[in-house]
Amino acid sequence: MAKTIDVYGSELVEDYAKVIRDFGLEVFDPSIFPEPNRIMRRGEVFAGRGLKIIADCIKNKKPFYVLSGIMPTGDKLHFGSKLVVEQISYFQKHGAKAYILVADLEAMASRGVTLEQAKQRALDFHIPAYIALGLDPKKTIFYFQSENKDVVHLAYEFAKKITLNEFKGIYGSADPGRILSAVTQVGDMVYPQLEERMPGIIPVGIDQDPHIRLARDVIRRVKDKKLFPISSIYHKFTPSLDGSIKMSKSKPESCIELPEDVKSVSKKIKRALTGGRDTVDEQKKLGGIPENCMIFELYHQHILEDDADLDKVYTQCKKGILLCGQDKIDACERMTKFMEDFVKKIEKARKIVPKLNFVRF
């Protein structure tokens, strides 16, 4: 029987290698893609499904798409969204047609947010934030689920292809709102293929794999549509500053939001778990343990774009030259710069939003 990941809850994936085995994923090999990005190079991207078909599209300059959804609740992103946008941006640069949908119907069906609230939040914050994080709006097709008749029609069509028990097997639970959300997501994932028959890839955190499996199962069952199976590519969670595997709003003191006030960020960084020794003397003698350090994790996954800069931090820490105090001061500076830059880019991107083309019914 397939294992269940709770996509709506907070269950953690303790061992990525085990996840790959349990869920039958492909191990991600960065050499299959040209010019792998930071997170591909550094093993933050660790697995996928159907990656070869996408690699072939890039290699042979054949059409393919990359797609992701915005859940327009709240007015913050998390670091996971940043990784998604960086992946979209990578595939855009390598020939993908990008689709960004606003999951307003899902927000209504599973979170009780009105369509109007969802629309306002997406236009005011989420879409500008995605652009700020590197999405190329000129090469992106945007739509609201509530305005995309084809997606809704696919959702109704696909509902017939899944039983309640399968649904429970995949998701663990099956509330009506969640069922509607899930079939609509499958509609989203497939929708670009109605426009043009081509493969597509979805970059996600591993906790989203149930949606991918559902989509792949449904696609197998609608043979007459001749759809390509959905490819997917998985990145690791951003660890919590206290060392647990996933940053989560449920522990706000260990979670940095995007954007977040720089003073608040600095306070959190100063309290973060590091790989320091018991005493300064000991650390100067033995060196630190960057593998255990949440600051280093942030650098590795997000903040230090240049591999040489990352290596330098690693080496100086190992040698006992860079101590935790200084490291945290540096991290606060870098995070401050990152946040200020991010907020400025959001402001700038807001001005582009009215010029974007949204697909409509």
Place this chain on the structure above:
Amino acid sequence: MAKTIDVYGSELVEDYAKVIRDFGLEVFDPSIFPEPNRIMRRGEVFAGRGLKIIADCIKNKKPFYVLSGIMPTGDKLHFGSKLVVEQISYFQKHGAKAYILVADLEAMASRGVTLEQAKQRALDFHIPAYIALGLDPKKTIFYFQSENKDVVHLAYEFAKKITLNEFKGIYGSADPGRILSAVTQVGDMVYPQLEERMPGIIPVGIDQDPHIRLARDVIRRVKDKKLFPISSIYHKFTPSLDGSIKMSKSKPESCIELPEDVKSVSKKIKRALTGGRDTVDEQKKLGGIPENCMIFELYHQHILEDDADLDKVYTQCKKGILLCGQDKIDACERMTKFMEDFVKKIEKARKIVPKLNFVRF
């Protein structure tokens, strides 16, 4: 706990009085409505929910609506649809705005029919047949679910208001396609109130009561929308020609479809269960038992519009003057006339269809 009626299966309601008690329905009193139609007068309409609010609308000439859905599968109606149309027609004549929707999304989600097939069938047959049965197309708003954005949005919104267990409690089962169908139906029932705040009534067979209950439950939960609870009015099943409580396609030899070839109809009528005695002599002496006669049921529910004609058949049977043989000959003639007339009216109505106005997204 609420009892379950299987809306998708063939479970029969043996005792209408018991249904009224078990489901907490109002007993229908024909005197609350002006000029009650044939089936109201004759007790074929037997129960309802929220009938007074509709009676008041008629009395005070306040706006209200009557709504029904067409499930565009197959190319025949059954006698139940005929009763629904007659009820719609009644309320139209008494001031109701009528809404007829084509449940094409439901047909796709729960029957696997494509939207294109559903559309073609509805335009070619179901809508003309409804007009042939008495629907006034000039006073009717038609729409396809797949083309009505507001209905779809309501469906997603309402999904959040129902748990899976409630759904199972109402329907007995909860396949994803059926869940989508049910929340979409609730969207349909409520949709006219987005256009204009007014009460509405749905004429249905008692097997459709779960949908009504679901709609009423959901409406109670979306207080901020200030919706009127849905009223409903129930008619009896058309009995099978073999005497069982509901005519069903699963027993084709006892089921007359609309339309059906007149030769086939005559053959079925000749085999129908009647209230005749063991011998002709006995029947001439004791009289027949029209209460047990399926021909008389057809007359009572459908074919003899004039109460005086019905009385005459009843009395002559009771007196042993009208015997079963002659009765069946008369019935064949009347049914032949009815079917020929119906088919002609469908042909005529087909010409109107292209001129109808459909609500679109």
